[in-house]
Amino acid sequence: MRPEEFDLVGSVSLIAAAAEEHRPQLLRGAFLQRFPAHVELIREGEPPDFLHIVVEGQVELFSRYRDRETTVGVLGPGSSFILAAVVLDKPYLKSARVLSSARILMVPSEAIRAIFDIDAGFARALTRELAQAYRGVLKELKNQKLRSSLERTAAWLVRFNAETGGLNQFDLPFDKKVLAGRLGIAPEVLSRTFVTLQSYRVRVAGRRIHIEDLASLTKLASPDNLIDDPLA
Amino acid sequence: MRPEEFDLVGSVSLIAAAAEEHRPQLLRGAFLQRFPAHVELIREGEPPDFLHIVVEGQVELFSRYRDRETTVGVLGPGSSFILAAVVLDKPYLKSARVLSSARILMVPSEAIRAIFDIDAGFARALTRELAQAYRGVLKELKNQKLRSSLERTAAWLVRFNAETGGLNQFDLPFDKKVLAGRLGIAPEVLSRTFVTLQSYRVRVAGRRIHIEDLASLTKLASPDNLIDDPLA
DNA sequence: TTTATATCTTGATATTTATCAAATTGCAAA
DNA sequence: TTTGCAATTTGATAAATATCAAGATATAAA
Numbered sequence: 177m178r179p180e181e182f183d184l185v186g187s188v189s190l191i192a193a194a195a196e197e198h199r200p201q202l203l204r205g206a207f208l209q210r211f212p213a214h215v216e217l218i219r220e221g222e223p224p225d226f227l228h229i230v231v232e233g234q235v236e237l238f239s240r241y242r243d244r245e246t247t248v249g250v251l252g253p254g255s256s257f258i259l260a261a262v263v264l265d266k267p268y269l270k271s272a273r274v275l276s277s278a279r280i281l282m283v284p285s286e287a288i289r290a291i292f293d294i295d296a297g298f299a300r301a302l303t304r305e306l307a308q309a310y311r312g313v314l315k316e317l318k319n320q321k322l323r324s325s326l327e328r329t330a331a332w333l334v335r336f337n338a339e340t341g342g343l344n345q346f347d348l349p350f351d352k353k354v355l356a357g358r359l360g361i362a363p364e365v366l367s368r369t370f371v372t373l374q375s376y377r378v379r380v381a382g383r384r385i386h387i388e389d390l391a392s393l394t395k396l397a398s399p400d401n402l403i404d405d406p407l408a
Numbered sequence: 409m410r411p412e413e414f415d416l417v418g419s420v421s422l423i424a425a426a427a428e429e430h431r432p433q434l435l436r437g438a439f440l441q442r443f444p445a446h447v448e449l450i451r452e453g454e455p456p457d458f459l460h461i462v463v464e465g466q467v468e469l470f471s472r473y474r475d476r477e478t479t480v481g482v483l484g485p486g487s488s489f490i491l492a493a494v495v496l497d498k499p500y501l502k503s504a505r506v507l508s509s510a511r512i513l514m515v516p517s518e519a520i521r522a523i524f525d526i527d528a529g530f531a532r533a534l535t536r537e538l539a540q541a542y543r544g545v546l547k548e549l550k551n552q553k554l555r556s557s558l559e560r561t562a563a564w565l566v567r568f569n570a571e572t573g574g575l576n577q578f579d580l581p582f583d584k585k586v587l588a589g590r591l592g593i594a595p596e597v598l599s600r601t602f603v604t605l606q607s608y609r610v611r612v613a614g615r616r617i618h619i620e621d622l623a624s625l626t627k628l629a630s631p632d633n634l635i636d637d638p639l640a
Numbered sequence: 641t642t643t644a645t646a647t648c649t650t651g652a653t654a655t656t657t658a659t660c661a662a663a664t665t666g667c668a669a670a
Numbered sequence: 671t672t673t674g675c676a677a678t679t680t681g682a683t684a685a686a687t688a689t690c691a692a693g694a695t696a697t698a699a700a
Contacts, residue, residue, distance in 0.1 A: 220634055241554040242630060248549060260539040260546075269546050269634050292535075296528065303524075303535045307492040310542040314492075314501050317480060317549045321592055322473040324686070352648065360553055362688055367649050382648095382696075398474060402452055402501050557657070585677065594658055599679050614666080614678095 193301030233278025465510025
């Protein structure tokens, strides 16, 4: 890696948690690589060679089964993925593909495990990250099982709105197709959901969303910190 | 705790992972307590006072939202729960109730966090446990999103059968109502699912299950190690 | 611009799952 | 045993979501 890349990488919280003297070892076999959209970064079932950290762009996590596919998450800068597989040295449970052109930091799994064993601060950070990831999936499971697709959509809109300044208007950060996956519904259903949301005074024009009655949408969504996770 | 209780507790893998000299500190404020069925052990939203470990009996993990409720897991002896909340010192995301009379080991959260900070072996064990828990929920999320209720039921039967000796006959370990919750369906749907499974030569009599054509059931279930988790 | 292609929407319909109500069965305490 | 309650089953129906097939629209490359 080039020097300026080290700076960039040092700002990744997990790496920053490692003691200064361990960082070189952690980054020795690491790559910071740029990938175009659609590239499949990892494939479920494969052994974990690298811990992946999104530095720039967006990555979709998904899983295939028979002839089906489902999205299990969408990540932005700062998020790592497949940490659990790396820790346990077990096969990936999910695949990942690049949505919009992305830069990914790839750190060799053995390095992660090695530093984990000798650097308590790094171990703590990693464990915290894992604990947060755990809570993230659990929340998503609850979101799926306890809410209807209309409610999930409303909750996502309310959350995204809040996290982008609460201006009550914003652009969707990805294709509606991807949002549908993120929400666990078919794209057609999302389309119809947006139609239904008109009666809650949500206006949709292409990627542009206007929330004209936040109170009403919020009432529908029933946001709940025990279900809704920060969008990363 | 009484001496024989220390033995019992020492066999819990997480506790066993702590260095000998740290065990007393870990167990100083701990309780090993017996609870009757139906007791609610923890309630989502509350701050994490204790890490809970099932020593005997069964515990159902569930979550409420509005007027709904969903099961997020059923645990047996050896399993801990709410580890992530303890590590992060954040509110529980799920509630827990006793199914069949149970003995629960409750270890104060601060003790867990304190030993975590000074005992690398314990920290490693805890992190591994967390990583496994993460993979467990992720698998459950995939199970829910990628399989129909019929397939989930078939997969559960195939898995349970395999883990109880592969005899192709066994008793359900809990009420059908609880199994329905575990599978994420209404009890009425489970009833009908069992009727449908007759054409796969599954016979149900009360709690007794006979699998008369494992191949056919297995074909329906498409077991997959990236989805099906050991039942613990 | 123009065109090719993918995304998005809409209509029609099928599947899946939930809900409600009413038996029925099982089981445990008296 | 008998009684009473909870669990389970079954029928009827509703609600939620998926699927398939066109169109319509947007977007990016030429």
